[in-house]
Amino acid sequence: MSIKVGRWDCPVCGHKANLGPEKQCASCGSARPQNVKFYLASDAEIVKDESIIRQAKAGADWVCSYCNSHNKVNETHCHTCGNDKSVKDGDKSLEQKINYTDGRNENSKNASQNSKINVSKLPKVQISKKMKVGCLGTIGFLVLLFTSLFFTSQIEVEVSSFEWKRSLKVEKYIEVVEENWQIPQGGKQISSFEAVHHYNKIPDGTETKTRTVSVQTGSERVVVGQKDLGNGYFEDVYEDRPIYTEKEETYEETKYREEPVYKTKYKYSIFRWKDAGTFATKGKDKKPYWSEKFDSTNVNTRIKSKKASYFIIINEGKETHKEEISFEKWQKTTIGDKLKAKKSRFFGIYYGLVEK
Numbered sequence: 001m002s003i004k005v006g007r008w009d010c011p012v013c014g015h016k017a018n019l020g021p022e023k024q025c026a027s028c029g030s031a032r033p034q035n036v037k038f039y040l041a042s043d044a045e046i047v048k049d050e051s052i053i054r055q056a057k058a059g060a061d062w063v064c065s066y067c068n069s070h071n072k073v074n075e076t077h078c079h080t081c082g083n084d085k086s087v088k089d090g091d092k093s094l095e096q097k098i099n100y101t102d103g104r105n106e107n108s109k110n111a112s113q114n115s116k117i118n119v120s121k122l123p124k125v126q127i128s129k130k131m132k133v134g135c136l137g138t139i140g141f142l143v144l145l146f147t148s149l150f151f152t153s154q155i156e157v158e159v160s161s162f163e164w165k166r167s168l169k170v171e172k173y174i175e176v177v178e179e180n181w182q183i184p185q186g187g188k189q190i191s192s193f194e195a196v197h198h199y200n201k202i203p204d205g206t207e208t209k210t211r212t213v214s215v216q217t218g219s220e221r222v223v224v225g226q227k228d229l230g231n232g233y234f235e236d237v238y239e240d241r242p243i244y245t246e247k248e249e250t251y252e253e254t255k256y257r258e259e260p261v262y263k264t265k266y267k268y269s270i271f272r273w274k275d276a277g278t279f280a281t282k283g284k285d286k287k288p289y290w291s292e293k294f295d296s297t298n299v300n301t302r303i304k305s306k307k308a309s310y311f312i313i314i315n316e317g318k319e320t321h322k323e324e325i326s327f328e329k330w331q332k333t334t335i336g337d338k339l340k341a342k343k344s345r346f347f348g349i350y351y352g353l354v355e356k
């Protein structure tokens with residue numbers, strides 16, 4: 001617990017580094033000021049003298065309630081005016097306080113030892129003016145581009161021909177062979193056999209392995225700050241910090257072997273609905289029909305799903321466009337009909353029919 005002598009600067013004459021315990025400025029003789037700020041010089045010597053150490057540890061100085069001068073803790077009367085020791089308002093600068101060198105303040109001395117990073121001290125990311133102007137310019141251009149694409153004009157287009165596509169997915173009810181742990185309803189057994197159903201993990205001895213562990217092998221005293229004793233002296237503040245060492249250690253780990261568990265499995269035949277293909281038709285007229293290339297009268301055949309698309313081909317100036325529309329609208333439309341379509345005003349991009 002080393003004690004060091006602090007220093008203070010005289011606000012009256014500007015004299016630097018008066019010795020901490022001195023009550024008067026060495027240059028002009030002015031009294032040590034109220035709210036004095038004690039500090040440690042980088043080359044402050046460690047006090048060896050036992051009586052000075054005792055004096056330093058005796059306690060903070062006190063302030064005379066009459067003349068405000070500073071007095072040592074063991075003095076019973078003011079050394080300047082002789083007033084009785086009766087501290088009233090005190091002097092904050094004489095309170096004992098710890099200045100941590102790792103950025104903590106005294107209030108947090110009981111908090112965790114791993115002090116957190118002070119966020120306000122982290123450098124901020126700076127964006128240059130040039131970059132800002134560049135970004136704004138690019139954003140402005142994109143906004144202009146998109147808004148101009150939204151300006152559309154209506155045009156009239158003429159229907160020139162029709163197209164259609166239809167398709168059927170068909171399923172057939174056929175006999176298939178399957179294997180399983182049980183025969184489902186409707187299945188006819190063909191054979192049975194033993195097969196691996198799953199594996200059990202059986203402990204099978206141990207294996208010696210090594211791992212690295214962190215072990216506390218001691219502790220070290222670290223100076224974490226200085227305590228301002230309020231009388232011109234400072235005392236080092238220590239903390240005990242654990243020392244960890246990485247160590248290899250061996251341990252036993254259980255090994256396992258996989259043991260198969262057998263059960264009876266069955267081979268059986270059963271009737272199932274299975275995909276029997278897609279039957280598609282298409283045309284460039286207005287007479288759509290569904291394919292009949294499968295036996296629709298067979299009870300072992302059924303339609304799983306139907307899909308249909310209907311298109312009109314339209315002329316717009318020199319361009320032609322193929323548009324898919326609803327079946328109802330497709331039926332009502334005839335060649336030569338005029339329909340309304342949208343086009344972008346600035347770039348002439350065709351956007352399609354207004355109603356589909």
Ligand SMILES: [Zn+2]
Pocket residue numbers: 010011012013014015025026027028029030
């Ligand atoms: Zn002075």
Ligand SMILES: [Zn+2]
Pocket residue numbers: 064065066067068069078079080081082083
């Ligand atoms: Zn006094």
